[in-house]
Amino acid sequence: MMLTLNLIPQQFKRELSLHATYILLKKIFILLFVVLCVSSVSLVSARMYLKQKLNELTIQTQAISFKTKDIKEKVTTLNALLKGTRNALESTQSWADILTAIESHIPMPITVNEITLEPDKTIHRIKLIGTSLSRDEYLEFERNIKTLPFVTSITSPVQNILSMSENAFTLTLIIQPSTLTQ
Secondary structure, X not given: OOOOOOOOOHHHHHHHHHHHHHHHHHHHHHHHHHHHHHHHXXXXXXXXXXXXXXXXXXXXXXXXHHHHHHHHHHHHHHHHHHHHHHHHHHHOOOOHHHHHHHHHOOOOOOEEEEEEEEOOOOOEEEEEEEEEOOHHHHHHHHHHHXXXXXXXXXXXXXXXXXXXXXXXXXXXXXXXHHHOOO
């Protein structure tokens, strides 16, 4: 069995215990201070890095927006042109079918020298200027044209039928747009 002797006075033991506690607290505070310093330095450096990246991204975004601004303007202009073209195509009459039908009703001895198309919103006019070898051929041509389903009326001056032989004529056809298919 071992015997322990306590030769240090109680007062001194208390002071040593307080001193050990003080040193422990001092080490904890120093360690805490070092940790706070390291974390604050890392946070400040991270903030500086993020600011630098933000500035770089801002510069890149501005450069891209300047490039895309020109492209957007070109696309807007092109869209306006396409819209205008579509409106023009929708508002115009397809004359090919009409002219083909008229051409198929022109007898061989009749010569049409000029065709004038006068489109309007309510009435379309087609003016035919030409020559016929005789009055009978001209009258046959006029009858053929009257049979076309899209012709509403025909205006023919009296001069067209005055001459028995070769004769120049002017014929105006009136067409209602509602009778036509686009």
